[in-house]
Amino acid sequence: MSTPQVLLALLASGARHGYDLKRAYDSRFPQARPLAYGQVYSTLERLTRDGLAEEAGVERVDGPDRTVFAITEEGRKSLHDWLDVVEPPAPHVTNALFTKVVAALLLDEAEDGLAVTYLRAQRRAHLGRMRDFTAAKTADGASVGAVLAADYALAHLDADLRWIDLTLSRMTALRQEVRP
Structure with missing residues (x-):
C-alpha cells in the first residue's frame, strides 16, 4: 500500500x-x-x-x-x-504458505506427516477467516468499503483453499519427488 x-x-x-x-x-x-x-x-x-x-x-x-x-x-x-500504473502480478511465489509446505515436505517421514498436518490446519484457519469475512460483509450497516474489502479477501482465501486442496490431492507424488 x-x-x-x-x-x-x-x-x-x-x-x-x-x-x-x-x-x-x-x-x-x-x-x-x-x-x-x-x-x-x-x-x-x-x-x-x-x-x-x-x-x-x-x-x-x-x-x-x-x-x-x-x-x-x-x-x-x-x-x-x-x-x-497497472500493478504487475507478482513474479515469484513468496507466500509463507507455499514455503512452509515445501519445508514440511522436506522433513516428512510419515505418510500423514508434517505437510498434510500443516495443510489441514491451514485449511481450518482459512475457513474460519472466510466465516469472519462473510459475517463482516453481511452485517447490518456494512459499508460498501467493508463489503469490497471482504470480497477481495474472500477471493484470495478461496484461491489458497483451492491450492491447499490440490496440494493435498498430489501429496503422494510430491513426497516421491522431494524424498525419492
Missing part, C-alpha cells in the same frame, strides 16, 4: 485534518494494516514539502487547533499518475 497516495485520495474528496484522515482511512480500508497517527502526520509533512498537499487552514474541534490539509493540483496529477 502506498500511504502517501491513499492520503491524497482521501484528500481528493475534501480538505481534512490528520485525525479526520485517520478515521477516513480506518473506515475506507477496514481490513488493511492499521495506520498510526504519527504515520499520518509524517506523511502529510512530506506531501506538503513535495507540493502535493497544502495547509488549507486551522480548525478547532473540542480541543487543540488542528491544521487542515488539501490536495494540490500537483497532488491530483501525482494521484492520477499513480492510478495509471
Whole structure:
C-alpha cells in the first residue's frame, strides 16, 4: 500500500485534518494494516514539502487547533499518475504458505506427516477467516468499503483453499519427488 497516495485520495474528496484522515482511512480500508497517527502526520509533512498537499487552514474541534490539509493540483496529477500504473502480478511465489509446505515436505517421514498436518490446519484457519469475512460483509450497516474489502479477501482465501486442496490431492507424488 502506498500511504502517501491513499492520503491524497482521501484528500481528493475534501480538505481534512490528520485525525479526520485517520478515521477516513480506518473506515475506507477496514481490513488493511492499521495506520498510526504519527504515520499520518509524517506523511502529510512530506506531501506538503513535495507540493502535493497544502495547509488549507486551522480548525478547532473540542480541543487543540488542528491544521487542515488539501490536495494540490500537483497532488491530483501525482494521484492520477499513480492510478495509471497497472500493478504487475507478482513474479515469484513468496507466500509463507507455499514455503512452509515445501519445508514440511522436506522433513516428512510419515505418510500423514508434517505437510498434510500443516495443510489441514491451514485449511481450518482459512475457513474460519472466510466465516469472519462473510459475517463482516453481511452485517447490518456494512459499508460498501467493508463489503469490497471482504470480497477481495474472500477471493484470495478461496484461491489458497483451492491450492491447499490440490496440494493435498498430489501429496503422494510430491513426497516421491522431494524424498525419492
